[in-house]
Amino acid sequence: MDFAQPDESAAAAESMRQFAETEILPVIKGYEERQEFPHPIIEKMGAAGFFGAAFPEELGGSDMGYLAVAAIAEEVSRMAPEFGYAMNMQAMTCPFTIYNWGNADQIRRFVPDLIAGRKIGMFALTEPGGGSDAAGSMKTTARLDGGVYRLNGSKQWITFADACDTGLLFAKTDPEAGHRGITAFIVEPKSHRGFTANPIEMSGLSKCLRSSAVFLDDFPVPVENRLGEEGGGFKIAMNALEWGRLTVSARLVGLAQRCLDEASRYATERVVGGQAIGRYQMVQHLIADMAVNVEAARLMTRRMAWTMDRGEASNRAASQAKYFAGIAAKHAAQSAAEIFAGYALADEYPISKMTAYVNMLCIGEGTPNVQRILIAEDALGYKDANRHPVRNPRAKG
Numbered sequence: 001m002d003f004a005q006p007d008e009s010a011a012a013a014e015s016m017r018q019f020a021e022t023e024i025l026p027v028i029k030g031y032e033e034r035q036e037f038p039h040p041i042i043e044k045m046g047a048a049g050f051f052g053a054a055f056p057e058e059l060g061g062s063d064m065g066y067l068a069v070a071a072i073a074e075e076v077s078r079m080a081p082e083f084g085y086a087m088n089m090q091a092m093t094c095p096f097t098i099y100n101w102g103n104a105d106q107i108r109r110f111v112p113d114l115i116a117g118r119k120i121g122m123f124a125l126t127e128p129g130g131g132s133d134a135a136g137s138m139k140t141t142a143r144l145d146g147g148v149y150r151l152n153g154s155k156q157w158i159t160f161a162d163a164c165d166t167g168l169l170f171a172k173t174d175p176e177a178g179h180r181g182i183t184a185f186i187v188e189p190k191s192h193r194g195f196t197a198n199p200i201e202m203s204g205l206s207k208c209l210r211s212s213a214v215f216l217d218d219f220p221v222p223v224e225n226r227l228g229e230e231g232g233g234f235k236i237a238m239n240a241l242e243w244g245r246l247t248v249s250a251r252l253v254g255l256a257q258r259c260l261d262e263a264s265r266y267a268t269e270r271v272v273g274g275q276a277i278g279r280y281q282m283v284q285h286l287i288a289d290m291a292v293n294v295e296a297a298r299l300m301t302r303r304m305a306w307t308m309d310r311g312e313a314s315n316r317a318a319s320q321a322k323y324f325a326g327i328a329a330k331h332a333a334q335s336a337a338e339i340f341a342g343y344a345l346a347d348e349y350p351i352s353k354m355t356a357y358v359n360m361l362c363i364g365e366g367t368p369n370v371q372r373i374l375i376a377e378d379a380l381g382y383k384d385a386n387r388h389p390v391r392n393p394r395a396k397g
């Protein structure tokens, strides 16, 4: 077994760090103040290749693989967590699901623009009735009307919906058929009337890269934009979340690492009672636990990426990594807050911001309880977490 990070993913992470320093950090404040979606930055990220690691070169990707996806997601989240969302909407959950489930025409029409950052993506599954039971709470309907489906209903918490050009959206074509009545659609909100996105005010999170409540009023989707078969949407959504868990786990590791970096630096600089607080055993205890948790979460995330790169079933690894990365990141944020004490609340330090993103990412792509259910049912032998056939386009070759 080889634990070394491949040179190309280490290099991709290093260029992500440099990009964040030169292209994001100097300008992001202006976008926040204007509450303006930073499309030019997303497009530069696309041009630099940060979204294409899991895609073949003929679609504009670099074919580096999932370990590189994880390395890039970790680094962008450590440097500028608000841009971590883009790793889901421009690199994995949205375009990768089209690549994995779409026909040749859909892949050609939509994937290259998304991973180049020219078009903005979206993944609209959750509804106001509860995200943990996406199928049971889904009320949005899609009715076939000639050559188009008419979509009616609402979605909640949909990231990038207010800027989306090309997104995935799930609706019931047969409201009586439970999860077998769900169908996946590729939607183009800017091309048709009937799609409204109202950004949700959230404390601590970005005001320019944000999530919205979405309202659909007879919103048309051409038949050729249906992804997969009618009634096949639930399977597609669950598969998409598996890929999403890769980037979300890596993003949590990046946040945890940032909390550790900040807390370590502060502990060596802050002098209280005649010595740096890093000399106090109880502070060292916090730092030691943070360091071990971050490393363990990173190893679990890389193992998930590694199983994906090998084309193996990775649901178990994905749930375990996402669950533990959440624990590690919450612990790191809490410990950093303890070490910074009053200054954790000061805007000059990033601890409150990191904490807000940790809390958000623990919820997205399945709450801790949802992961616990998957992990426990697998461990108890009730439901094998890896029971579904592998659907991994990189494994085909």
Ligand SMILES: Cc1cc2nc3c(=O)[nH]c(=O)nc-3n(C[C@H](O)[C@H](O)[C@H](O)COP(=O)(O)OP(=O)(O)OC[C@H]3O[C@@H](n4cnc5c(N)ncnc54)[C@H](O)[C@@H]3O)c2cc1C
Binding pocket: 123, 124, 125, 126, 128, 129, 130, 131, 132, 133, 156, 157, 158, 159, 160, 211, 360, 363, 364, 365, 366, 367, 368, 369, 370
């Ligand atoms: C900032 C942000 C961005 C998001 N972006 C997107 C997006 O782009 N696209 C998208 O589709 N969704 C998105 N989401 C939604 C996210 O996926 C949901 O918030 C998540 O799935 C949880 O759903 P919920 O908030 O409705 O909680 P609920 O489902 O209402 O759960 C509430 C609590 O009950 C627990 N619970 C629920 N059912 C069970 C059970 N059976 N057993 C034990 N405990 C249970 C949960 O674990 C949780 O603790 C986003 C959310 C946030 C906050």
